[in-house]
Amino acid sequence: MQHTIFAHLSQKKSRLRLIVLVSLFLAASNCLSLAATPVPDPVLEWNAIMNDTILAAKTSPLVSARNTALVAASVFDAVNGIRPRYEALHVSPAAPRSASQRAAAVQAAYAILINLYPLQSGALTTRHDASIASISAVERAASVQAGIAWGQAVADAIWALRLSDGFAPPPPPFTGALGIVGLPAAVGVWRPSLPGGAYGAGPQFASMTPWVLLRPSQFRLPPPNALTSAEYATDYNEIKAMGPFTGSGRSADQSELALFWAGNTPLYWNRIAAQVSTAQGLRLSQNAHLFALLNIAMADAAIACWDAKYRYVFWRPITAIQAGDTDNNPATDPDPNWTPWLDFYATGTPAHPEYPSGHSTVSGSAAFVLASVFGDATSFTVTSDARPGTRSFPSFSATVAEIADARVFGGIHFRVSCVRGNLLGQAVADYVSSHAMRPLHGD
Numbered sequence: 001m002q003h004t005i006f007a008h009l010s011q012k013k014s015r016l017r018l019i020v021l022v023s024l025f026l027a028a029s030n031c032l033s034l035a036a037t038p039v040p041d042p043v044l045e046w047n048a049i050m051n052d053t054i055l056a057a058k059t060s061p062l063v064s065a066r067n068t069a070l071v072a073a074s075v076f077d078a079v080n081g082i083r084p085r086y087e088a089l090h091v092s093p094a095a096p097r098s099a100s101q102r103a104a105a106v107q108a109a110y111a112i113l114i115n116l117y118p119l120q121s122g123a124l125t126t127r128h129d130a131s132i133a134s135i136s137a138v139e140r141a142a143s144v145q146a147g148i149a150w151g152q153a154v155a156d157a158i159w160a161l162r163l164s165d166g167f168a169p170p171p172p173p174f175t176g177a178l179g180i181v182g183l184p185a186a187v188g189v190w191r192p193s194l195p196g197g198a199y200g201a202g203p204q205f206a207s208m209t210p211w212v213l214l215r216p217s218q219f220r221l222p223p224p225n226a227l228t229s230a231e232y233a234t235d236y237n238e239i240k241a242m243g244p245f246t247g248s249g250r251s252a253d254q255s256e257l258a259l260f261w262a263g264n265t266p267l268y269w270n271r272i273a274a275q276v277s278t279a280q281g282l283r284l285s286q287n288a289h290l291f292a293l294l295n296i297a298m299a300d301a302a303i304a305c306w307d308a309k310y311r312y313v314f315w316r317p318i319t320a321i322q323a324g325d326t327d328n329n330p331a332t333d334p335d336p337n338w339t340p341w342l343d344f345y346a347t348g349t350p351a352h353p354e355y356p357s358g359h360s361t362v363s364g365s366a367a368f369v370l371a372s373v374f375g376d377a378t379s380f381t382v383t384s385d386a387r388p389g390t391r392s393f394p395s396f397s398a399t400v401a402e403i404a405d406a407r408v409f410g411g412i413h414f415r416v417s418c419v420r421g422n423l424l425g426q427a428v429a430d431y432v433s434s435h436a437m438r439p440l441h442g443d
Contacts, residue, residue: 039134042102043075043287044274046109049127051267053117055385061265062202062302062352065362068266069211069299070162071112076292076437078108078154082147085285086437089211089292091157095150100139101284103147104154106131111155166208174200176313176353187326188227190313190353195343198351205306211296212436216307219427221420224314224355233331235414236324239317243411245339250409256387258341258410261403263386265359266298269366272399275380276370292437294369297429301365304428305358305421314355317411318348340411345386349412356421357413363403364425365432367396372433 050071054064073089079101080086081093095104110128114121136144177189192198207216225232241249248255261268273294277287317340320327324334340349352358370378376397381390393399404418 039102039138040131041284041287042105042109042131042135043079043284043291044278045131046071046075046106047270047274047291049124050109050113051270053113053120053124054264054267056120057117059264060201061263061362062205062306062358064264064266065295065299065302066162066165066167067116068270068295070116070158071109072292072295073211074108074112074151074155074158075105076288077158078104078151079285079288080437081150081154083285084440086289086439089296089437090161091154096146098143098146099150100135100143100147102135102139103132103144104151105284105288106135107148107151108155108158111152112159115155115159164209166204171204174203174310176200177315187323188315188320190315191319192351193316193318193349194339195346195348196351198347200310201350201352202306203310205303206310207307208303210300210303212432213300213304213428216303217311218431219304219424220311221308221356221424223312224414225416227327228329230331231416232327232414233329235416236317236320236329236332238415239408239411239413240321240335240338242409243317243340245341245343245411248341248409250341254405254409255341257391257402258406259344260384260387260389260391261359261406262342262345262410263384265362266295266366267385268382269294269298269363269370272366272380272382273370275382276374276378279380280374289437290369290373293373293433294366296436297365297369297425297432298362300432301362301425301428302358304424305356305361306352308356308424309353309358312355313353316349316354317414342410342412354413355417356424357404357407357417358421359407360400360404360413360418360421361425361428363400364422365429366425367400368426368429369433371396372429 050068054067059067077089077091080088081091082095082099082101082104083097084093106128110124113124117124132144132148175192177186177191180186181191190200210216225235270291273290277290282290318338321334321338322336324332342348350358376395378396379392379394381392382399383390393402400422404415404422407413407418408415
């Protein structure tokens, strides 16, 4: 009888041990399943949300350069401030190491976008809550909350920093030579052009506080080619032949590429960077650094470009060709009816001085950053917010070269403005790369 009782107890203990082991196995399996659940890289996820938000608001490319830098700078200092791998941009690391880097990145991007685009707060909040929920499924609640608090603190600090950068209040309307048209002093000077007739855009950017540059004029370009020079005549005759709305020497593809690139410059390069980063498998902290470097270089390039634009106030091709009999250059024949190919769009010629090309300057800075990280000979495709379809490129430098063609074939920039703008963008990006957010400890 005693033996039977002991046997029964032994069997009961075995069943209990089995139940415990099965329970532990199931719990471990569940944890592994949760850990294996893919959580999007919040830097890439919120870079895409930023892209959609800016496009929905129809933000100009110039203002977009400032806005993308605000987002990227906040995300970088938020991620880097938890486990530093790079020098801080503005906010020194002060977060607990247990804080979630992913939650910090989400909160930093969200907080800036809410400040910039309050009319889209509903959609942004929905995306924010979904991002935090996916992170909370795989990270501890205390870690997520600490990350949110840190990301908000960083965004608040970056936002406060740039409130005094000179962007606001807007300056009086800039009209260039509008009041002196017909006088000798107006020759070679920008003025509003049809069809929009808009005043000069963003003159305050010419004196805005840079992110990293010491001053807007730090790499100021020399003046544009003299109106009486052979170089000016060469550029004049190229755009007169290749850039008109009708009767041009362009191929069908050259006409299309001019339209394709007539979109939001910083967003093209953010989409390119996201595609290449995904293909290369960059980690969270690497992406935070990449996009901060990219967008801050583009923002400072825009400021440097606008410094030159409003220093030289050079006229656009539409004005120059229609008034070609006033430039005292025997090699330039006027055409009073000449209009640019980019009149395809209602806005026509961009409303700011011609020299240098903003698109080429900002793109030059972006291409420099991406080539320094991935190598110039990196292939990718790019989409446009202005035209359907994609275009493919074997390198970043090939992309910048096509953008220069696009501005000439579009009839809005002389060739030298694109060439020198590209060089200006490279100089700015080189300076930003070597003076900000540098790796720590040889990382």
